[in-house]
Amino acid sequence: MFFLIFKRFVLGLITLFIVSLITFIGVEILPGDACTSYLEREAFGEALAACVKRLGLDVPAYERYLSWAFNVIQGDFGYSLSGQMQINEVLGPRVKNSLVLASAAIIIGIPLALILGIITALWRDRMPDIIISTVAIFSMTIPEFISATLLILIVAIWLEWLPGIVIVPTDVTFFELLPNIILPVIAIAMIMTAHMARMVRSSVIQVMASDYIQMAILKGVPYWKMVFKHVLPNALLPAINVVALTIAWLLGGVVVTEVVFNYPGLGRLVIESISNRDLPVVQALGIILASIYVSINFIADLLTLMLNPRLKTLQTRK
Amino acid sequence: MKTNIQEIKDLSIGFKSQKGKQISILRNITTNIRKGETVGIVGESGSGKSTLALAMMGYIKHGLFTTGGECLFKSQNLLSLNNKELEDIRGRKIAMIPQNAGQALTPNLKIGYQIEEALRLHTDYSKTEREQKISELLNQVRLPSPKIMALRYPHELSGGQQQRVAVAMALAGNPELLLLDEPTTGLDVTTQAHVLELLKDIAKDTGTSMVYVSHDLGAIAQVCDRVIVMYAGEIVLEGPVRKILKEPIHPYTYGLLNSIPKLSLAGLPDSMPGSQPQPGNIENGCSFYDRCNFSNEKCKTQVPELEYLSEMDTSVRCFNHSEFISKTSEQKTKNHSQKEITIDEILDLKDVSISYAKQGIIDQFLNKVTDTNPTVKDINININKGETIALVGESGSGKSTILKSIAGLLKTKDGHIKFNKEKLLSSDLKKRNSDDLRSIQLIFQNPDESLNPNHTVEQILSQPLKLYFGLTGSKLKSSIAELLEKVRLGAFYMSRYPRQLSGGEKQRIAVARAFAARPDIILCDEVTSALDVSVQAAVLDLLQKLKEELGTTYVFVSHDLAVVKAISDRVAVLYQGRLCEIGPSKDVYQFPSHPYTEVLIGAVLEPDPDIKPKLVAEDIVEEKPPEIGCSFQGRCPRIIGDKCKNETPPWQFGDNGNAIRCHIDIEKLKIQQS
DSSP: OHHHHHHHHHHHHHHHHHHHHHHHHHHHHSSSOHHHHHHGGGOSHHHHHHHHHHHTTTSOHHHHHHHHHHHHHTTOOOBOSSSOSBHHHHHHHHHHHHHHHHHHHHHHHHHHHHHHHHHHHHTTTSHHHHHHHHHHHHHHHSOHHHHHHHHIIIIIIISOOSOSSOOSOTTOOHHHHHHHHHHHHHHHHHHHHHHHHHHHHHHHHHHHTSHHHHHHHHTTOOHHHHIIIIIHHHHHTTHHHHHHHHHHHHHTOOHHHHHHTTOOSHHHHHHHHHHTTOHHHHHHHHHHHHHHHHHHHHHHHHHHHHHOHHHHHHHHHO | OOOEEEEEEEEEEEEEOTTSOEEEEEEEEEEEEETTOEEEEEOOTTSSHHHHHHHTTTOOOTTOEEEEEEEEETTEEGGGOOHHHHHHHBTTTEEEEOSOHHHHSOTTSOHHHHHHHHHHHHOOOOHHHHHHHHHHHHHHTTOSOHHHHTTSOGGGSOHHHHHHHHHHHHHHTOOSEEEEESTTTTSOHHHHHHHHHHHHHHHHHHOOEEEEEESOHHHHHHHOSEEEEEETTEEEEEEEHHHHHHSOOSHHHHHHHHTSOOTTSOSEEOOOOSOOOOTTOOOSSOTTGGGOSSOOHHHHHSOOOOEEETTTTEEEOOTTHHHHHHOOOOOOEEOOOOOOOOOOEEEEEEEEEEOOOOOOHHHHHHTOOOOSSOSEEEEEEEEETTOEEEEEOOTTSSHHHHHHHHHTSSOOSEEEEEETTTEEEOSSGGGSOHHHHHHEEEEOSOHHHHSOTTSOHHHHHHHHHHHHHOOOHHHHHHHHHHHHHHTTOOGGGGGOOGGGSOHHHHHHHHHHHHHHTOOSEEEEESTTTTSOHHHHHHHHHHHHHHHHHHOOEEEEEESOHHHHHHHOSEEEEEETTEEEEEEEHHHHTSSSOOHHHHHHHHHOOOSOTTSOOOOOSOOOOOSSOOSSSOTTTTTOTTOOSHHHHHSOOOEEEOTTSOEEEOSSOHHHHHHHHO
C-alpha cells in the first residue's frame, strides 16, 4: 500500500516535470521571444537589448530552463513583463479569488449533486426523477456563457438584486467579494451539479440492480437501511474521482464564466496574460494548473484506496 | 400427508413488450411445497425457474408484474403484502441462498457484519449472543476459524467459502423455507459436492423445507425428494425424484436426461434438436411441439393440461405420456468412431512452465528470473494429429493458462512448444508469422463475450477469410455460406447480429470462425460450460463431426469430467499447474489412477439419486502450489508422509497406458482403489 502511494507520488512529480518541459519548450519555439512579443514594434536596438539583458535571454535555453525550474521549486516564478512586478504578487490574489469561487461552488454543488443524484436514482422513472433529470439535462446542455448572460439579464438588470459584473479591485477582502460571487457561483454550480448528479444517479442505479442489493432485499433489510449501508458506500466510491476532476476544473479557473462576469480569478488571468503575451506568467500558470490537477487526483486516489476494502487488502497482502 | 408450507395457485408473471403486448414468463403455475421436503425446480435458462423461486419470496423483478394467481405462504398471499410486511417474512420465515455468492455479498461490508445484520433483524439475541451465534453459524457451514473469518471482506474468500457464508446468512434467521437459486453453479466439482452434502445435512438436522432451483440434474438427484421440471414458463412434469429421473414420462425430460454425458457411458450423448421458444413466441399447442420426436397433429393445435397420475404420484403435461410409461429410459450414445490415432506428432510441449509473476524493473534489467515457483511447471505433452486431448482440473489448475500459451497469448517462462515436429513456436505472439497464427485457432467459453456485438455474422466470419486467404466479393460470400452450412446454420444467418442468436447458435458461429482459418489445431476453452445441457450435446456432436470430416486436432479444456470423457481421446489431469496423470481417456477413468483423479471422479454428480458421490478429500483452496514435493500433498487422501512433501513424485506407467505421477507404487494404488 505504501509502495503504491509512493509510486503515485513519483508519477505525479514526473508528470509535472514533463508539463514544465512542454510549457518551456512551447514558449521557446514560438517565433520571437518574450521581449519581441512584449515590446512589439519597439523591439529593436537598445530597448530590445536592455530587455534581453534584463530577462537573461542571452544565455542558452537549457541554462534558462534549469535556473527557472530551480526558482520555481523554491516558489519563485520570476517577473511578469506587463506589470513588471513579481509573478507571485500577480498570482496571489488571483489564486485566492479562484479559491473563494471554487469553494463556494463546491460547498453548494457537491452536496446538492449527491442528494439530487440519489433522489433521482431511488425514484427512478417516477415524478421526482423526471422533473430533476429534465432540469439537469437542460442546465448541462445550455452553454455557460448563455446561462451566465441570462442570469445577468434577469437577476442583475431586470430585478436589480445583485451586481451583474464584478467591478472590484483584484485584492478585495472576502466579505466585500461575497455579494459579487453569487451569480458566478450559480452559473458554475448549475453545470457542475447537473453533471455530477447524473453521474451519481447512474452509479446508484447500477448498484441497485446488483445481486447483492437483491440479496439484501431478500434478507429483509429495511429499505432506508439498505440504501445507507449497502447501496451508497458502493455507489459513491466511483464518484470520488469525478468529484476530484470537477474540483480541479473549478480551481483551474472557469475561464468562460470568469470572463463573462469579469471575475478576477485564475481563469481570467490565463486569458489576459495570453493576450498580453506575458509569457513568463503563461509559463507559471501552466505549472500551477498542472500541479492542481496532479495533486487533486493524487488525493482522490488516496481516498479511493482508503475507502475501498478490495484495494486496501489487495495491497497489504502482497 | 404433510401440511403445505407454500401453495402456489395459478401464478402467471409477465412483462409488457415494446408494442404493448403482454408476454408471459410464467404461465399458470400451480404447485405446493410441503413441510420438511426438498423440492427441485429444473429447467434450462429462460424456463422461468428463477422467477418462480423469487415469486415464492414475494419478490418480482423490476419490469415484471403478476398477471394472475397467488403465492400463499401459510395461507398469506405474499404477492399482495406491502414492503413492511415482506421485510418480516424475508430472511425470517423464508430465506434465499443466491446463485453467485461472490456477487450477492455486499463488497464493502465484512462477513461478520452481514451475518449479524440478519441476526439483528430477525432474532432477539443480545450483542454478545449474536457474536456467539455468528461463530456457531460459521462453524455449522464448516468454515475454518470463524472468529477470523467474520472479520474478512467477501472478496478475501474463495468461491466455496463465499457460498458457505451465504448459507450461514440464510440460516441466521432460522427460516422455515429455504430457497436455493443454483447454489453450486460456478463452483468446482469437489466444492460443489461438499456444499450439497452440507445442505443435505442442514435439511435433515433442522427440518427446513427447501426449494432447490438448478439446471443441473446431477445436483438435483443428490438433494431433492421431489422434482418440478419447467419448460417455457410451464410445469411439464412433477413427481418424486426417482420417478422423474429414472422413468421420465415427458418427452422433454426424456431428451434432457439423454443429452447429459455420463461417466458410466462412453461416447457422445444424444442431442435434442432446436431450442426453447422465447417468451411470447409460443403459438397454439404444446410448447415443446417443435422439438418433440413423439408429437402428433393434436399436439400442434391443442394445449395439453397438467394431468395427475395417482399411481405414480406424478403430474405430466403431455398427451402421449402413456406411451412413455412402458419405455425404459435406456440411454443411447453415439460411439464416435474410435479410430486408432497414429503417432504423428503435431504439437509438442516440452518442459513448459508459465509464470504470472511480474518481474521487477531491476530484475528485468539484470535479466534475472525471480519466480522459482511458477503457476504452471514441467508440462510435457505430445499431441498427435487428429487427436482430441483434454486438459482437466479445477479452477486454478492452470489448464486455461496452458491453452493461452499455446495460442501465444501468454509467454512461457521455460521450455518450448514445437509445431509439426520441427517448427518452434515463439512464445511471443508478435514473432509468430501469419501461417503459425492461422494453424492454431481458439474458441472461447462465452460466445457473448467473444463475438463482437456490433458485427453481423457475415462480418465476424469474413475476418479470418480476408486475413488469411484474402477472399473478397462473391468468393467470400460463398465461403461464409459454406462455413455456416458446416455448423448446421442456414445462409440467412449472415445478416444477423449475435444478440439475435440463441446461446447455442452463438457458439456455433464461434466454432465456424475458428474453422474459417482452416486450422490444424483448435483450442477449446470450456466451450460448452456456458450452454444448456441439451445445447451442449449438440455442440459436442458438431465438434466431433467436424473433426472426423476435416481431421482437426483439438485441445479441449474443461472442468466437466463427463463431457471430457465423451469427447476426448486422451486426458491430462492437472493440479496447481502440474501434471498428475495423462493417458487414453477410457483408462484415466479406470483405476489405478492418481489420487487427485480419484477425488475428481468421486465428486462427479450423476443424474441418478442412487449413485452417491464419494467425497475423499477436503475442498480446501490452495493459493499457491507447494515449492517442493508433490503438488497434491496438501489435499491428498492417500498421502504417505515426508516423501510426498520433499520429493517430486516419479512417473509410473499403468498397464492400461496411462501415466501417473505419484510416490505410491502403482500396484498398491490398484489394491487401495479397488
